[in-house]
Amino acid sequence: MKRVSVDAVSAYFGAHKAVEDVSMVIEPARVTALIGPSGCGKSTLIRTINRLHEVVPGARIEGTVHLDEIDIYGESIDPVLVRRQIGMVFQRPNPFPTMSIYDNVASGLRLNRVKNKDTLDSAVERSLKLAGLWDEVSSRLNNPGGGLSGGQQQRLCIARAIAVEPAVLLMDEPCSALDPISTLKIEDLIHELKERYTIVIVTHNMQQAARVSDVTAFFTIAGAGEPGRLIEMDETSKIFTNPGDERTEAYVTGRFG
Amino acid sequence: MTSPTPSGSAVVAEWAADSNYRARRIKNAVMTALMLAALAVTIGALAWVLIYVALQGFKYLNVGFLIKTPPGSPAKGGGGFYNGIIGTVIIVGIAFVVAAPVGVLVAVYLVEYGRGRTAATVRFLADVLVGVPSIVVGAFIYATWVLNFGFSGLAGALSLSIVMLPLIIRSAEEVILLVPRDLREASYALGVPKWKTTLRITLPTARNGILTGMMLAVARAAGETAPLILTALGNDLFTEYNPLHRMSTLSLLIFHNATTGFKPAQARAWAGALVLIIMILSLTLVSRWLSGRRERTMGGAVK
Ligand SMILES: Nc1ncnc2c1ncn2[C@@H]1O[C@H](COP(=O)(O)OP(=O)(O)OP(=O)(O)O)[C@@H](O)[C@H]1O
Ligand SMILES: [Mg+2]
Numbered sequence: 001m002k003r004v005s006v007d008a009v010s011a012y013f014g015a016h017k018a019v020e021d022v023s024m025v026i027e028p029a030r031v032t033a034l035i036g037p038s039g040c041g042k043s044t045l046i047r048t049i050n051r052l053h054e055v056v057p058g059a060r061i062e063g064t065v066h067l068d069e070i071d072i073y074g075e076s077i078d079p080v081l082v083r084r085q086i087g088m089v090f091q092r093p094n095p096f097p098t099m100s101i102y103d104n105v106a107s108g109l110r111l112n113r114v115k116n117k118d119t120l121d122s123a124v125e126r127s128l129k130l131a132g133l134w135d136e137v138s139s140r141l142n143n144p145g146g147g148l149s150g151g152q153q154q155r156l157c158i159a160r161a162i163a164v165e166p167a168v169l170l171m172d173e174p175c176s177a178l179d180p181i182s183t184l185k186i187e188d189l190i191h192e193l194k195e196r197y198t199i200v201i202v203t204h205n206m207q208q209a210a211r212v213s214d215v216t217a218f219f220t221i222a223g224a225g226e227p228g229r230l231i232e233m234d235e236t237s238k239i240f241t242n243p244g245d246e247r248t249e250a251y252v253t254g255r256f257g
Numbered sequence: 258m259t260s261p262t263p264s265g266s267a268v269v270a271e272w273a274a275d276s277n278y279r280a281r282r283i284k285n286a287v288m289t290a291l292m293l294a295a296l297a298v299t300i301g302a303l304a305w306v307l308i309y310v311a312l313q314g315f316k317y318l319n320v321g322f323l324i325k326t327p328p329g330s331p332a333k334g335g336g337g338f339y340n341g342i343i344g345t346v347i348i349v350g351i352a353f354v355v356a357a358p359v360g361v362l363v364a365v366y367l368v369e370y371g372r373g374r375t376a377a378t379v380r381f382l383a384d385v386l387v388g389v390p391s392i393v394v395g396a397f398i399y400a401t402w403v404l405n406f407g408f409s410g411l412a413g414a415l416s417l418s419i420v421m422l423p424l425i426i427r428s429a430e431e432v433i434l435l436v437p438r439d440l441r442e443a444s445y446a447l448g449v450p451k452w453k454t455t456l457r458i459t460l461p462t463a464r465n466g467i468l469t470g471m472m473l474a475v476a477r478a479a480g481e482t483a484p485l486i487l488t489a490l491g492n493d494l495f496t497e498y499n500p501l502h503r504m505s506t507l508s509l510l511i512f513h514n515a516t517t518g519f520k521p522a523q524a525r526a527w528a529g530a531l532v533l534i535i536m537i538l539s540l541t542l543v544s545r546w547l548s549g550r551r552e553r554t555m556g557g558a559v560k
Contacts, residue, residue, distance in 0.1 A: 055445060057372065084448030094439040098461040108447035111457060157443070164447055 001028035001198055002068045002085070002167040004049055009063035009160030010227070011044045011053055018044045020227035021063075024217060026168075031190060033209040033236065035202075035252070036219035042202045043091075045219070046170045049200070050086040051079040065183065067167070087161035091173040093153035095145035095160070102141040104156055123163050131159035132189050147160040151182025158189065162197070169193065171201040175208065183189035189214050206252055208238050218248045307368045307534070314531025317524040323532070326496055331514065331522035340496040340527045341510035342412065345536075347500055348489060349479050352421055357471055359418075360425030361460075364467075367426070368433045369455055380430075386423035395484025402554035403488055410497070410504035413489030420481055421474040426471025432463040465547045472544035482508040502535045507533045 004026040011019040019041035026032045034042045047053040048061050051072060065072050072082045095104045103110075105124045114120060124141070128134040133155040137148070145156055154174060161169060171190075175183040190199060190212045203209050209216055217233035232245050243249045272278070322337035363383070367376055398416040406412070436459050444454040460467070485491075491509040494513070507529055515526035 042516060050446060052442060052446060055442065080445075080448050080450050082448075083446055086446075088443075088446035090439055092439060094437065094443045095464070096443070096458055098442060098458075098464070107444075108449070111444070111449040111453055113448065160443075160447070 001196065003028050003066075004067040004198060004200075006045070006049070007064045007066070009045070009048055009061055009065065011041065011048050011061045011074055012059060013056065014058040016225075017227040019048075020229050022219075022230045023086075024230060024233050026198060026200055027215070030214040031126075031192060031199045031201060031212050033195050033201050033203055033213035033216045034219060035204070035206070035209050036217060036228070036231075037221065038204075038227070039222045040219040042219055043172050044228070046088075046172060046200055046202060049168070049170060050088055051082050052080070063078065065160050084164060085166055086168040086170060087164065087166035089154070089158050089169070089174045091159050091172040091176055093150055093177065095146070095148075095153050095156050097146045099145055100142045101137050101145050101148070101156060102143040105163050107157045108160060112161060112164065123126040126160075127163040128156075130162055130189075130193065131155045132185055133159055149182075151178045151185065154182065154186065155189070158186070162193070166197070168198040168200070171199065173202050173204065176204065183208070206240075206254075210236060216240070218243070218245075218251060220247055220251065276459075277500065280472065287414075310527065310534055311529050312543075313524075313527035313556060314529075317528040318531055322528050327494060327510070327514070327522075327525060329494060331519040333519040334521040334524070336525065338507060338510050338525065338532065340492065340494075340505045341507040341529060342532065343496055343498065344489070344492070344504040345479055345507040345508070345533075347498070348410050348414045348485070348504060348506055351500060352417035352478055353471070353475055355414065356418040356421040356425055356474070360422050360471075361429050361467060363426045364429035364433055365455055365460070368432050369451070369459070382394075383426045384421040386419070387427065390483075391407065391420050391481050392483035392487070395487035398484065399487040406489035408503040410489050410500035410502065413485045413504065413506070414500065415479040416484035416488045417481055420484065421478050424474040424477060428473070429463070429467045432466030433459060434469070436462045437467070465550050469512055469544040469548040472540050472547070476540040476544075479537055479540070480508060482512050485509050486508060486512070507536075515529075 006022055006024045006026070007018065009022045010017060021227040022045055036042055044053060049065055053059050053061060061073070067082070067085060093205070096107060099107060099108065102124055105127050108121045109120060109123055114123075124136065125138075128137065132159070133152060136152060137156075138144075145153065148156060154177070158174070162222065175186050178186070187208065190201065193199060203211075213236045215233065216236040218231045218239065219228050220231055221228045230245065232248055234244065239248060240252055242254065249255075280461040321335070321458055323342065324339050325335070325337035326340045327338065328334075363379065367380060371379065395416050398412050398419070402412045402415060403409075440462060441454055444458045444489070445451070485506055485508060489506060489509065490503040491513060492505045493510065493513055497504045511526045511529045511533065514522040514529065517523070
C-alpha cells in the first residue's frame with residue numbers, strides 16, 4: 001500500500017487549463033472520494049495519478065505526483081511501470097470484447113508476460129472472488145466478458161484491475177452506469193478492498209461519497225472555461241456536516257451544482 | 258380548466274381538415290414512389306447483368322471448363338480457363354500478401370501514431386490513390402518494372418497490390434478508429450505498453466472489420482483487367498505456375514476471348530465471366546458474414 005502525494009498539479013488539454021494547482025495527500029488504507037460539479041476536473045486529476053492524462057494528444061501537466069518517495073513524473077520513470085502500480089476502473093464498464101471472462105481478468109498479467117498457468121488460474125480466482133463475481137461466473141469462465149450484465153461487467157473490470165495487484169486503485173464514477181443493487185455490491189467491495197489498497201473514487205452521488213469514503217475532497221470551477229480547483233479536503237464526516245468553505249456546504253447540501 | 262373542451266368527434270373533424278397534413282401525405286407518397294422507382298432501376302439493372310451473364314455462362318460452363326486450358330484456335334469449341342483461374346489465384350494471392358500487411362501497418366500508423374502533417378499527407382495520398390485509374394497504375398508498373406524485368410505475374414501482382422492498398426488502408430483506418438478509446442486506456446491502465454495494446458487489444462477488436470475491407474479489396478483486384486494487360490500480359494494457351502513468367506488471369510482470358518469475334522471463344526468468355534462473378538460474389542458474402550460478426554463482438558464494447 002502506498003501513499004500518493006499530489007503536489008501543485010495543473011493539467012492542460014492543449015492551451016486549455018482543466019485543473020489548477022492541486023495539492024493533496026492520499027493516504028493508504030483509506031478511501032478518498034473526489035466530489036464536485038461536472039467539468040471541474042475530477043477525472044482529469046485522477047488520470048494524472050496514473051499518467052493516463054498524457055495519452056490524450058496535446059495533454060500535459062505541471063507539478064509533481066509522488067508514489068511514496070518516487071516521483072512518478074521523474075525523468076527516468078517509465079509511465080508503463082507507473083500504471084502497473086496504479087490500477088484504474090472506468091466510468092463505463094469496458095471489458096475487452098474479444099476476450100473471455102477468464103482472459104479479461106488474466107489480461108493484465110498475460111500482457112506483462114506472466115505465462116504460468118497455475119499462477120494465472122489462482123490470480124483469476126482470487127481476483128474474481130475479491131470482486132464478488134466468482135460465484136456468478138465460475139462455471140462459465142470461457143464465455144465472452146461482453147455477455148455479462150452491466151454490473152457484472154463492472155465487477156469484472158475491477159477484478160481485471162486488481163489481478164495485477166496494484167498499490168493504488170483509481171475509480172472514476174464506477175457506479176454511474178449501474179442499478180442500485182449492483183452499486184451496493186460495488187460499495188461493499190470497496191469496503192473490503194480498502195484494507196489492501198489506497199483507493200480514490202470519483203462520484204457524483206453524495207450518499208455514496210458519505211457511505212464509502214473516509215476522506216472527501218471537494219473541487220469546483222469558478223465558471224465556464226475556468227480551471228477546476230481543490231476547495232477543501234477533510235474527513236468525510238466533517239465535509240458533510242461542518243465543511244470549512246461555504247461553496248462546499250452549498251454543494252453537499254444540494255444548493256449548488 | 259376554464260376553456261371549453263371540444264368533444265372527441267369535433268377534434269377529429271378539426272384535425273382531419275388540416276390541409277397541411279393532407280399536403281404532407283401527398284408529398285410523402287410522391288417521395289416514396291420516387292425512391293421505389295430508383296430502387297427498381299438499380300436492382301433491375303444489376304439483376305439484368307447477373308441473370309444475363311448467368312444464362313450465357315451456364316450454357317458453356319462444365320467441369321471441363323474448370324480443369325482445361327483453351328484450345329489452340331479461338332474458332333474451336335471446348336476447353337476451359339484453368340490457366341486463368343490459377344493465374345487469378347496466384348496473382349491476387351501475391352498482391353494480397355504484399356498489400357494486406359502494409360495496408361494494416363499504415364492504418365495503425367494513421368490512427369495510433371500519426372500526428373499532424375505526415376499523417377495528413379499519407380491520408381491524402383491514399384485518397385488520391387483510390388481515384389487513380391487502374392490503367393495508370395499498370396502503366397506505372399510497366400514503366401518501372403516491366404521495361405526492366407519483362408512481363409510477369411509478379412509485375413501484375415504488384416500493380417494489383419497498388420490498387421488494393423488504399424482500399425485496405427482506408428477501410429482498416431475506419432474500423433480501428435471505431436475501437437473505443439476506453440479499451441485502449443483500460444489496457445494502458447494495466448501497464449501494457451502502447452505497441453502491445455495495439456497488437457493485442459485494438460487490432461483483435463477491429464479484426465473482423467479489417468478482414469471485411471481486405472475481402473472487398475481482393476474482390477476488386479480479382480476483377481481488374483487493364484493494369485494486367487500492361488504487366489502480366491497473359492498466357493492464353495498454357496498454364497503457368499511460375500509468377501516470374503507471363504501469366505493469364507480470368508479477367509485477361511475473358512478480355513482476349515470476348516474480343517476475338519469467334520463464337521466458341523466468346524462462349525468461353527461468358528463462362529469465364531460467370532466463374533469470376535461467382536468468385537467475387539463469394540468473397541463479398543464472406544465479408545458480409547464477417548462484418549455481421551463484427552457488430553456482435555464490438556457490441557459488447559460499445560454497450
Ligand atoms: N479529452 C479532452 N480534450 C479536451 N478537453 C477535455 C478533455 N477531457 C476533458 N476536458 C476538459 O477538461 C475539463 C475537466 O474535465 P473532466 O472530465 O476532468 O471533468 P469531471 O470533473 O470529471 O466532470 P464529470 O463529473 O462530468 O465527469 C472540462 O472543461 C473538459 O471540457
Ligand atoms: Mg469525469
